[in-house]
Amino acid sequence: MTPEMITQLYGSTILIVGIMLAAAGFASALGWALICSKYLEGIARQPEMRPQLMTQMLFTGGLMEAFPMIVLGIAMWFIFANPFIGAAKSVIGG
Numbered sequence: 001m002t003p004e005m006i007t008q009l010y011g012s013t014i015l016i017v018g019i020m021l022a023a024a025g026f027a028s029a030l031g032w033a034l035i036c037s038k039y040l041e042g043i044a045r046q047p048e049m050r051p052q053l054m055t056q057m058l059f060t061g062g063l064m065e066a067f068p069m070i071v072l073g074i075a076m077w078f079i080f081a082n083p084f085i086g087a088a089k090s091v092i093g094g
Helices: 003-045 047-080 083-092
Strands: none
Touching: 003 047, 003 083
16 A cells, blocks of 8 residues: 555545535524524413423533534544554455
8 A cells, every 4th residue: 555545535424514514504504593593483372381482492502412422522523533444454454
């Protein structure tokens, strides 16, 4: 396995990890926007339900925030323990 191949594998991995993190951040922001808009819509329809709706909104928002952290963990695994290098070495035989 040549150094150029290893460099190309690491470069491609870093590019994909960047795309993964950007997509996770965008999805989280979009999720928060939808959660908050439905919360405000629910308050507008039934103002007396505000405490219950706020509890549900914060719980769902907490679940929404877990998604980017899971993606960050997977991204760090790809960066620091790159599985593609070992797989490429076993396929090439080097």
